[in-house]
Amino acid sequence: xxxxxxxxESRPFHELSAxxxxxxxxxxxxxxxRLCHFAFKITGCRALSEDICQEAFIxxxxxxxxxxxxxxxxxxxxxxxxxxxCISKLRHDKVVKRYLKSQDxxxxxxxxxxxxxxxxxxxxxxxxxLEKLPQGCRQVVQMAYLEGMKNKEIASKLGVSxxxxxxxxxxxxxxxxxxxKPGVLALLLFGPF
Numbered sequence: 001x002x003x004x005x006x007x008x009e010s011r012p013f014h015e016l017s018a019x020x021x022x023x024x025x026x027x028x029x030x031x032x033x034r035l036c037h038f039a040f041k042i043t044g045c046r047a048l049s050e051d052i053c054q055e056a057f058i059x060x061x062x063x064x065x066x067x068x069x070x071x072x073x074x075x076x077x078x079x080x081x082x083x084x085x086c087i088s089k090l091r092h093d094k095v096v097k098r099y100l101k102s103q104d105x106x107x108x109x110x111x112x113x114x115x116x117x118x119x120x121x122x123x124x125x126x127x128x129x130l131e132k133l134p135q136g137c138r139q140v141v142q143m144a145y146l147e148g149m150k151n152k153e154i155a156s157k158l159g160v161s162x163x164x165x166x167x168x169x170x171x172x173x174x175x176x177x178x179x180x181k182p183g184v185l186a187l188l189l190f191g192p193f
Contacts, residue, residue, distance in 0.1 A: 049086075059081060133175055
């Protein structure tokens with residue numbers, strides 16, 4: 001079925017008459033370079049400026065019958081259309097950047113939350129294993145690994161010898177090896193807990 005056009009505005013460019021093609025060509029050649037420069041000064045991107053100008057010319061051509069034929073009216077219409085398109089594009093890019101930045105922050109928050117959950121689960125596993133230790137071993141491990149105390153400090157606080165503290169630590173580590181996964185035990189022994 002052949003497509004019928006109600007007016008000249010909606011016809012594809014390749015269906016224009018020679019006179020219409022010549023008219024478009026004159027306007028395009030006259031204004032395109034200066035409008036691209038104008039758009040580039042706003043956007044800072046040559047390719048984007050060219051795209052905006054091409055779109056503006058297509059729009060101008062489709063609405064040319066609604067614009068006064070005077071050269072000043074055509075030039076003003078094109079400049080205003082390009083300025084508005086550039087500003088609109090810059091605003092859109094700003095919104096996209098803000099959205100992406102908020103997504104990055106949300107991802108970072110999620111990672112922090114994930115770490116907090118994992119840390120809580122590991123801590124619960126460690127405390128559960130510590131509860132199963134004999135009281136002397138548990139006290140020494142808590143003071144040494146959770147409170148960061150030295151053997152001498154622990155011995156002084158508990159009123160026992162340094163050798164007793166060392167023995168209790170070795171016994172506790174032996175018992176914890178059987179109840180904790182190696183990674184969890186390493187966190188207790190070497191990690192910041």
